[in-house]
Amino acid sequence: MTEPYVILIGLEVHVQLLTRSKLFCGCSTRFGAPPNTQTCPVCIGMPGSLPVINRQAVQLALRTAVALNCTIPRSTKWDRKQYFYPDLPKGYQISQYDLPLSHCGWLEISDPKGAFASKRVGITRAHLEEDAGKSMHDEAVGRADSRIDLNRAGTPLLEIVSEPDLRSPAEAKCYLTELKLLLGYLGVSDCNMQEGSLRVDANINLHVGTADGPVPTPIVEVKNMNSFRAVERALSYEAERQWRLWQELGVRLGEPGGHKTTRGWDEGRQATYEQRAKEESSDYRYFPDPDLLPVVLPEETVESVRASLGELPAALRARLETGYGITPYDADVLVNQGRALVDYYLAVADACGDGKTACNWIQQGVLRWLNDRQTTIDAYPVPATEFAALLKAVLAGELTTSRGREVLAEMIDHGETVEQAMKRLGIERVDEAELETLCRRLLEANPKIVAQVQAGKEKAVGSLIGQAKKHNPNADPGRVKDICLKLIAGM
């Protein structure tokens, strides 16, 4: 029996956009500066200061919204979201309420191992807003004080809200991975969770199957998850907790005791805990910010952004699968490494003419090397042209796979070309004609073996391979076997 409920998950993702300066002032957005050294009258909310919109922030937000297949309205405006918190110096956050920069988009997710069917996850909206500052507990003075650093206040964020279309914690993780990959390809955010440039909140509840149809349980917003794995675990925990609670109390969404609550994820305890009651959106008393002018987004602007997006991960994966004959899993592995690695792969595959071989060699020869050194493809010592030359030699049977690996190791260690590395290893190319002559001679000298093969004992040819190796250590066993069998067949 399957579980008698469906899980509904929607995600709110905040990403910091890669601008040099803040959303409404010229302060730097650089991470890690000493506290309160990147602030000005605008971002610390001094009376009389006025915000001016950063053009690049709007461009990056628009790029993302278009890539997420969103509808872009002709114009968008800014609203004040009021709440009191020490890290919010103005007493309100400049955000977008009823006319966001974009809405109604989708992102397609699929599991390369086929754990769930690929699906389109709805994007409710993606809008711009400014970040708040950072509050820190002062351990030294006990719990008496908090310290506030406003360097981050005013940094541009894009809030991307999904529809509750995700049906499992694994789908939620997959959505986040795909979104992060997309943002990386678009070059709009570095998505560094440790530095806070990507933050995730999740809304989750269950639809329990009953005789009267599905019944929704109270919605819980889960916060404080600092990795995608933590999101997956927190959501699994929360689904089980809600199921237990439903079985004990049977409270449905909207009933007394069934309002939306906020819970934090405790990584140490691997559990969620209740946080403050969530304010209703009316409690934020949104109203249009009179200090900021609306932004007009003409059709031409949107179209020129669309034209500049470049090839995005989904399209790239499809091209690798159909054009290069590699599996969805392998295409995913390559695309996840980023555009630079894919370009390297494409150069090698095009030059050697075999997409599968290029893929295998790059996963084993390149990705492992990069992973061991925690570096990226631009640090790889072998240029794509030389890598392709090596694969050509292997594909032509001039080098065995294991000999090829030795050559590659030489090329890496000494920065050599294929030719130089082969010379250093004392390997000489064995061309087809040379190999055939050798095989012919061996067959003439071993009529018994020929007879055995002709009698159906194909294995007998194995002893010829050893002899061939003695004559020429560079002879490829597979090639020798093939040539011998072909010659015998033609006798």
Add this chain to the structure above:
Amino acid sequence: MAITRDEVEKVSLLARLLLKEPELEQMTGQLGAVLEYIALLDEVDTANVEPMAHPLDVVDAFRDDEVQPSLDRERALANAPNRDDECYRVPAVLGVT
């Protein structure tokens, strides 16, 4: 009445204003009068009027993404009622990490 006492109490809480008994009474009357005055606008037929996002007929005032010098930290912290060498200090923020 355009606004109830309970609503005024709730709004005062959201605005972090502590109103005492007579003030609550007084604010309910005054805010009610303001709201009734604004409600006069409901009498205007706006069926064919475009919503206005901003009183100025200007759009797209942008700045380029260039870093400008920030305030010296001493000046930024100068008005803080409580501070240390690097940060503003505030009463403990509870319940949030």
